[in-house]
Amino acid sequence: MNSLRDCLQQAQQSHRAIGHFNISDLVALKAVFAAAQELKVPVIVGLSEGEREFVGTRQIAAFVRSLRDEFEFPIFLNADHTHSLAKGLEAARAGFDSIVFDLSALPFEENIRQTKQAAEELKSINPSMLVEGEIGDIGSGSEIHKTAPDLSKGLSTPEQAKQFVESTGVDILAPAVGNMHGMLKSMIDGETKKHLHIDRIAAIKQASGALLTLHGGSGTDDHDFREAIAAGINIVHINTELRVAWRHGLDESLARQPDEVVPYKILPPVVDAVKQVAASRLRLFSD
Numbered sequence: 001m002n003s004l005r006d007c008l009q010q011a012q013q014s015h016r017a018i019g020h021f022n023i024s025d026l027v028a029l030k031a032v033f034a035a036a037q038e039l040k041v042p043v044i045v046g047l048s049e050g051e052r053e054f055v056g057t058r059q060i061a062a063f064v065r066s067l068r069d070e071f072e073f074p075i076f077l078n079a080d081h082t083h084s085l086a087k088g089l090e091a092a093r094a095g096f097d098s099i100v101f102d103l104s105a106l107p108f109e110e111n112i113r114q115t116k117q118a119a120e121e122l123k124s125i126n127p128s129m130l131v132e133g134e135i136g137d138i139g140s141g142s143e144i145h146k147t148a149p150d151l152s153k154g155l156s157t158p159e160q161a162k163q164f165v166e167s168t169g170v171d172i173l174a175p176a177v178g179n180m181h182g183m184l185k186s187m188i189d190g191e192t193k194k195h196l197h198i199d200r201i202a203a204i205k206q207a208s209g210a211l212l213t214l215h216g217g218s219g220t221d222d223h224d225f226r227e228a229i230a231a232g233i234n235i236v237h238i239n240t241e242l243r244v245a246w247r248h249g250l251d252e253s254l255a256r257q258p259d260e261v262v263p264y265k266i267l268p269p270v271v272d273a274v275k276q277v278a279a280s281r282l283r284l285f286s287d
């Protein structure tokens, strides 16, 4: 079985990206896994600290590992947006494949100092775990925002990217390149799209030489995704789009069968709704 690092290197060589989808229940996990199986592409499921608290850190690790083993399928597990070393160590001990150690809210020098220290400690527990660091400002909360935050001042520069990767020893870098967590209502309605700074991605790739993750991918223009992947993005995070599909799928299923109480009869349409979104994104990333 290939490791996450192997799969990322293969993706990089073939100018494809691996999709990362956040989950907080079995419905979304089933949906993402089914989509990846159908398309025969590796996939990463991610859980933030809040999502891990709900599902259980060791429990989700056991579940994902059982899928990987039984189906001999490259499904990987990421500890998304981890803000403390204690939570990171918990995920490392549980056997997560990667971690996003996110101190991007701290001043740059402090982010470097603490991320370096965390990367060393995490790798001392699990040397094969990939550590991702984050710089710049892409907002927070994978939900529907009323107004767009001004993120123009938080864009990452190639100089920062190079310095951060060299100083911290992270395997993966998450820069701010026009991406944003969450979606605006107009994006849900399909009236507007997010756009990315493609030249900046290419310059950051060249300067840092690191594997790159694009966070906050939901609602991004398809063409921008393709260009971003060509410019060096290796992992794309999608969360809000799945949450919207999950909610709409559940609303519709309940409305269609108002008297049904059997979860395994109510939930399959929700799995389908989430699977469709995951599959369409995976298809685009692995074109």
Ligand SMILES: [Zn+2]
Pocket: 081, 181, 215, 216, 237
């Ligand atoms: Zn993120």
